[in-house]
Amino acid sequence: MADGAFMSWAVVLDNAGPDLSLVDVTVTGLSKSGEAVATTSETLSRVPTGESYVAGLFDEKGVKRIEVDISGDDSPYAEDYSPISGELGSRVSVSGRSFDAIVRATVTSSLDVKTSDGMPFYIAYFDADGNVVGGSSGFTPGSFRPGKTRQVALQSSMIGPPADRFKSARISFDLSDSYLEAS
Known part of the structure; x- marks a missing residue:
């Protein structure tokens, strides 16, 4: 959502399970012509089963849309980390x-x-x-x-x-x- 000099964004992650570890989400802000204006990334140490979100803000002028890249090794959340249940x-x-x-x-x-x-x-x-x-x-x-x-x-x-x-x-x-x- 662009608001003058700002653009807030959110990425919906829909994980069918199991919980994943070390997922990288890179968001690139693009200009009207498709040129990369800004980039940010988040490394999520745990992505639980189900729907979750990552959100942010670009404060660079000229961001009109975003491009998202999600990467990781698709490995289950490491066993040496705390097992949790519930939400x-x-x-x-x-x-x-x-x-x-x-x-x-x-x-x-x-x-x-x-x-x-x-x-x-x-x-x-x-x-x-x-x-x-x-x-x-x-x-x-x-x-x-x-x-x-x-x-x-x-x-x-x-x-x-x-x-x-x-x-x-x-x-x-x-x-x-x-x-x-x-x-």
């Missing part, structure tokens, strides 16, 4: 527009471990037809405990699309070992 399920609502948007989430943890404060999250924004129209990311305030539900206001570090450009938002959390604590 952080959430309902998300967003109010406000772009820079002043407030992301509120009701998060229920069915994980068998506690998460740490400051865990990264990614939000993908969708239009009425289910198309991705932008994304944002940030860090969780506080932790999530197994079997508990809490409401949080998430401070996004990136611009999201204006409220009139999207109809729903979905969130995923970085569930790599560095953000999980033994129960």
Whole structure:
């Protein structure tokens, strides 16, 4: 979603399973003529089974669309890492527009471990037809405990699309070992 000098983006990862490790997502911002204007990449240490998201922002002028490359060795998540079961399920609502948007989430943890404060999250924004129209990311305030539900206001570090450009938002959390604590 382009907004003047900014373009927020989100990539939907649909992993049929099992959990994968070390997946690289490279996003290239392209100009109207197809020239590469900006590039960023994320290495995800764990991609859980199911749908998850990576999101970001280009602040270079002239980015009109993105090109995505996803690579990795397709190896299952390493056995020496913490095995987990469950998920952080959430309902998300967003109010406000772009820079002043407030992301509120009701998060229920069915994980068998506690998460740490400051865990990264990614939000993908969708239009009425289910198309991705932008994304944002940030860090969780506080932790999530197994079997508990809490409401949080998430401070996004990136611009999201204006409220009139999207109809729903979905969130995923970085569930790599560095953000999980033994129960």
